[in-house]
Amino acid sequence: MSISLLLEMAVSGNPDRTAVVSDDIRLTAGQLSALADGGAGVITASGAAHVAYVGTGGALLPLLLFASARAAVPFTPLNYRLSADGLRELIGRLAEPLVIADAEYAEVVAGAGKQVISSEEFLASAGRSEPVSEFVDPDAVAVVLFTSGTTSRPKAVELTHNNLTSYITGTVEFDSAAPEDAALICVPPYHIAGVGAAMSNLYAGRKMVYLPTFDANRWVELARSEGVTTATVVPTMLDRIVTALEASGSTLTTLRNLAYGGSKVALPLVRRALQLLPDVGFVNAYGLTETSSTIAVLGPEDHRAALATDDASVARRLGSVGKVVPGIEVQIRADDGTVLGPGETGELFVRGEQVSGRYTDIGSVLDAEGWFPTKDVAMLDQDGYLFIGGRSDDTIIRGGENIAPAEIEDVLVEHPAVRDVAVVGPEDPQWGQIIVAVVVPAEGASPDPDALREHVRQQLRGSRTPDRVVFRDELPTNATGKVLRRQLVDELQPISKESA
The missing domain is CATH 3.30.300.30 (ANL, C-terminal domain)
Structure with missing residues (x-):
């Protein structure tokens, strides 16, 4: 199954539903699909074997994601915060890439790859180009994401169409969102959470409201003006949003669910957020780039139960990442490979259709039985709640x-x-x-x-x-x-x- 089928299903469900809001751009599902077809035409005409994007995202992320899929070439959003040398080094590792850059980064990547065009030029060209929609092998690479590389050379993680669609169809119910539902997206485009949000919200039938550059007060303003019902943030964002709400006394009357993840969140901050927003369902989502995003979730009821209980074992769950999602298996292993039991700490291994574990120039690091070594220290309790204790490298x-x-x-x-x-x-x-x-x-x-x-x-x-x-x-x-x-x-x- 190609990820482009997710967009086709969204169009078949309701082509006139507003799918994307990004600054002055508002696109229905049908308009996004038409632009993706035209964008695929631009990509095909360029002769590129890969598409790279340098920019803050917004409407360009879902457009390029699906346009690349329909052109049957891999897509890589790059960290626009990197130095010019850093960006050029990563672009140089991609096969004959068409580089699309926001205006403020165009000069930084000028001359890189096979060709460089601006985001504005791509958007305009997509609107008038001959549409293209290629058949793609589900096992072909759809997205390549570079790891952060904070301690070593960034690895290029390869995610196939099958990896990504397995994650979406296994965790999201098609067209399940209410007509008024809207998701506020402020995670960076080069992170797996950004890629996952573009697919999962579209598949669920939820309007996507983009905030490319995070600002807590602007986030609160957008949440109110666009009637946002769900959002995903990283810990630093959650801290600043809570602080802004406390300072202003503002309320978020439409917000029903708030997911947080990306790294560990301090429990005092989680408790503070729960007490400030008692009617909001909090979700702690844990995943990795190599697993196509989320593999474990601590849901709203678990949050509320952990906050309210006097039972220490239940209260402790607030520090967990919850239980694994459908289609995912996990093991905790000792250094010698022995599979450990509940309450024992070791390295987390995961297995499932959404797990890639494959890197460009390295190949697959899955073991003979398909298990991926996450390098995360972890423990499963007696009730199946997963606790992450940080990276083994730390x-x-x-x-x-x-x-x-x-x-x-x-x-x-x-x-x-x-x-x-x-x-x-x-x-x-x-x-x-x-x-x-x-x-x-x-x-x-x-x-x-x-x-x-x-x-x-x-x-x-x-x-x-x-x-x-x-x-x-x-x-x-x-x-x-x-x-x-x-x-x-x-x-x-x-x-x-x-x-x-």
Whole structure:
């Protein structure tokens, strides 16, 4: 099944339904389909073997996604925040790409790839070009996304049409949205959540309202003016939206569901959001690029039950990512490959039709039975709730003992003087690595480092006590809210060496 069939089904259901709202652009499902056909004609005429997009998204993302599918060539949205050299390096790894760029990035990528045209030019050409709709092999690559590459060279993840459509049809009911439903999308186009949102909302029959550049007050304004009923945000966005709502006293009368994900969200922030928006159903979605987006979900009822209960085991679920979605299998494995039981911590492996596990120039990393190694530390409880403990690469080895940063972070973030925290392990000549807690103080607070260390010591083993506590106004994160731990380690490394 080609992803273009998702658009065809949306058109067959209701061609006159508003499908996309992006600044001054408003497109019905039928108009989006016609532009995708014309866009496929532009792509085919260029002779390109790949389509790359550099820009902030909006209407261009679903248009290019489906136009590329109908032209039977892969599509890659690129991180427009990268340097010129970084963008050119990634473009150079794509086969004869047609590069489409928003006006502010056109000069940055001028001369790259097979051809460069502006987003405005592509949009205009799509409206007058001879339509094309090619048959595509479901096992052909539909989308290539580059991993963040914060600690190594970015990998090019290949997602087939079958991977992506398996995810959509397995998790979304076709034409299930009410006529008034609208989704506010502000995740970046080069992230799997952005690609997934374009397909899932269209398939459900939900109007997509794009906010290409996130601003909390603008987000609230759009949510009200467009009657937004559902939205997806990353942790930093959720924090700023909650702060903006608290400051303004605004309400979101139409909002029914708010999904968050992309990285771990501090529990105090989740509780704060739940209390501020008691009528909103919160969803914690966990997934990876290699799994075509979401593989586990903690739904609204689980959120409410965890917030209201006195049962510690139920309350603990608020820190989980919920249960796996239909069509996905999971295993927790020890270092020697042994499959672990409930309550035991190891590496998360996943399997299913939506799981790719394939990289350009590397090939598939699935094992002989089709399992993908996520590199995430995880645990399943007795009731099947999945808990993610961070990346295995982030594990701190201090004096030969393996220490998971998340364990310490979960304790520190509950301190009333702490707003956010990241625990990292700079190198140390004596211990191999030391534990450094990078703390963002709560507003108006001036926490004492020794008091925070004692707070950890009282709840965890002494070996988990941070060797040092440092303070920052904010943590460095990428566009999806993931903390840039390598950057923190690099900043702290000289301190560690000087302390030797």
